[in-house]
Each structure stands twice: as structure tokens, then as C-alpha cells.
Amino acid sequence: MFHKEGTQSILLGTIFTAIVLLLSDNFIDIIWLKMAIQIAALLLLIIILQFFRNPKRVAIENENQILAPVDGKVVVIEEVYEGEYFKDKRLQISIFMSPINVHVTRYGLSGLVKFSKYHPGKFLVAWHPKASEENERTTIVIENKTFGEVLYRQIAGALARRIVNYAQEGMQVIQGTDAGFIKFGSRVDIFLPLGTPINVSLNEKAIGGKTVIATKA
Missing domain, CATH: 2.70.70 (Glucose Permease (Domain IIA))
Structure with a gap:
């Protein structure tokens, strides 16, 4: 589950990652360079996703x-x-x-x-x-x-x-x-x-x- 404040960042991060993966796969022939760029893009997306995570927590209300x-x-x-x-x-x-x-x-x-x-x-x-x-x-x-x-x-x-x-x-x-x-x-x-x-x-x-x-x- 992700927080609503992260909607735009997650969407942009996903689009950016998809574009990087597509372009690198079609226009970069050097295998190690292609892999490095793709891994970097995926890591960036993972960082964005983990930052905006919103674990469900149910607090037991207690006035004291x-x-x-x-x-x-x-x-x-x-x-x-x-x-x-x-x-x-x-x-x-x-x-x-x-x-x-x-x-x-x-x-x-x-x-x-x-x-x-x-x-x-x-x-x-x-x-x-x-x-x-x-x-x-x-x-x-x-x-x-x-x-x-x-x-x-x-x-x-x-x-x-x-x-x-x-x-x-x-x-x-x-x-x-x-x-x-x-x-x-x-x-x-x-x-x-x-x-x-x-x-x-x-x-x-x-x-x-x-x-x-x-x-x-």
C-alpha cells in the first residue's frame, strides 16, 4: 500500500523507468552498459516505492x-x-x-x-x-x-x-x-x-x- 501523496512521484518514476528500459534495450548494444543503466533505473523506482509505502496500522484508541x-x-x-x-x-x-x-x-x-x-x-x-x-x-x-x-x-x-x-x-x-x-x-x-x-x-x-x-x- 502506498500513500496518496506519492501518486505523482510513483507515476513519473514508473514512466521514466519504462522509457529507460525501452530505449536501452533498443539502442544500446554493449551488454554491460545496458544492464547497468537498466538496473539503475529499476533501483530508482524501488527507492521511490519504498519511500511512499504506507503500511496499514490500526491503533487502539487510548486517551491515557x-x-x-x-x-x-x-x-x-x-x-x-x-x-x-x-x-x-x-x-x-x-x-x-x-x-x-x-x-x-x-x-x-x-x-x-x-x-x-x-x-x-x-x-x-x-x-x-x-x-x-x-x-x-x-x-x-x-x-x-x-x-x-x-x-x-x-x-x-x-x-x-x-x-x-x-x-x-x-x-x-x-x-x-x-x-x-x-x-x-x-x-x-x-x-x-x-x-x-x-x-x-x-x-x-x-x-x-x-x-x-x-x-x-
């Missing part, structure tokens, strides 16, 4: 848990000052996605979308300390009965040139469902109330819509 919004590695767990929306200290958890990770963004919790804003910006590497403030990004705040207001931020990386965000202010969203997509390497930051019990550790691999990153009774 926050699920990882994306696949990737937990690279930050720290107390920080969040200056865009809360303007106070929050507990930040950051998940870094490499190009080989699934790049679907899922809602980590159910609730009401209170804030949703897109920011154009730079394309620093996703793990850069200033990426959260200077890169292209979207900021979304969901109000949840158990956790109160939780902010998550989709951040573009050095290769990412397009962030897709489906959250709109006033929407009721459901935990684990499709929230958007980030093309190529990128990061998602989650900002939780101070004192929230955390279920993950640094360098742990998270699975979007499955891994529980925080709980609250």
Missing part, C-alpha cells in the same frame, strides 16, 4: 497514551522553552526520520485541533539544533482530555521540500489516523506538559501509531 506520530529514532528528550504557542517550558521529544523510514505522519492522540500553522523556512539538516525554529515546518496543537494541549511540529530536513499537513483548526482528530506526510529526511518534535511520564528512551526506534511515547493515568 500518546503514540509516536512517525517512524524513526528518538533523538531528543529534554525540557525546553517552546516560544511559538505555549511560551513556557515543555518536555520535548524529537523523532528523526531517515530517508528509509516510513514518512507518514499520524495523530499521536485524539482531540480537537486548536492551532495549525505552516512556516516557510530553511532546509538545514533535520538534526540541527536550529531546525525546529528555522526550517520549513508546521506546528499543530491538539487539545486532549487527559493531557491538555499537546503540540507537535513537522520539520523539513535538508532533502525534504514539501510538508503535507491535514490538520485544520476546529477538526476532531482520531489517534493513529493519517495526519500528513513529509517528503524525504525530516523530524517531528512533540511538546508535552512538564512531568508527563515518558515511555521511550534516547536512540530507541519508534513506530508511528504503535509505540507509546507517554502515558498519564
Whole structure:
């Protein structure tokens, strides 16, 4: 299963691969060169297909848990000052996605979308300390009965040139469902109330819509 945001890229990649295979088969007589070109074209198509894959995951909705919004590695767990929306200290958890990770963004919790804003910006590497403030990004705040207001931020990386965000202010969203997509390497930051019990550790691999990153009774 592939994500709908990949439809155009997959179509163009398929057409390109087909043309390369056809032309190389008819106009290149050097066997090793023909094989090299055809293999390269097929590898490119495979990379496009794996990047836009969208594995089906059914989350069990739980008001007392926050699920990882994306696949990737937990690279930050720290107390920080969040200056865009809360303007106070929050507990930040950051998940870094490499190009080989699934790049679907899922809602980590159910609730009401209170804030949703897109920011154009730079394309620093996703793990850069200033990426959260200077890169292209979207900021979304969901109000949840158990956790109160939780902010998550989709951040573009050095290769990412397009962030897709489906959250709109006033929407009721459901935990684990499709929230958007980030093309190529990128990061998602989650900002939780101070004192929230955390279920993950640094360098742990998270699975979007499955891994529980925080709980609250």
C-alpha cells in the first residue's frame, strides 16, 4: 500500500523507468552498459516505492497514551522553552526520520485541533539544533482530555521540500489516523506538559501509531 501523496512521484518514476528500459534495450548494444543503466533505473523506482509505502496500522484508541506520530529514532528528550504557542517550558521529544523510514505522519492522540500553522523556512539538516525554529515546518496543537494541549511540529530536513499537513483548526482528530506526510529526511518534535511520564528512551526506534511515547493515568 502506498500513500496518496506519492501518486505523482510513483507515476513519473514508473514512466521514466519504462522509457529507460525501452530505449536501452533498443539502442544500446554493449551488454554491460545496458544492464547497468537498466538496473539503475529499476533501483530508482524501488527507492521511490519504498519511500511512499504506507503500511496499514490500526491503533487502539487510548486517551491515557500518546503514540509516536512517525517512524524513526528518538533523538531528543529534554525540557525546553517552546516560544511559538505555549511560551513556557515543555518536555520535548524529537523523532528523526531517515530517508528509509516510513514518512507518514499520524495523530499521536485524539482531540480537537486548536492551532495549525505552516512556516516557510530553511532546509538545514533535520538534526540541527536550529531546525525546529528555522526550517520549513508546521506546528499543530491538539487539545486532549487527559493531557491538555499537546503540540507537535513537522520539520523539513535538508532533502525534504514539501510538508503535507491535514490538520485544520476546529477538526476532531482520531489517534493513529493519517495526519500528513513529509517528503524525504525530516523530524517531528512533540511538546508535552512538564512531568508527563515518558515511555521511550534516547536512540530507541519508534513506530508511528504503535509505540507509546507517554502515558498519564
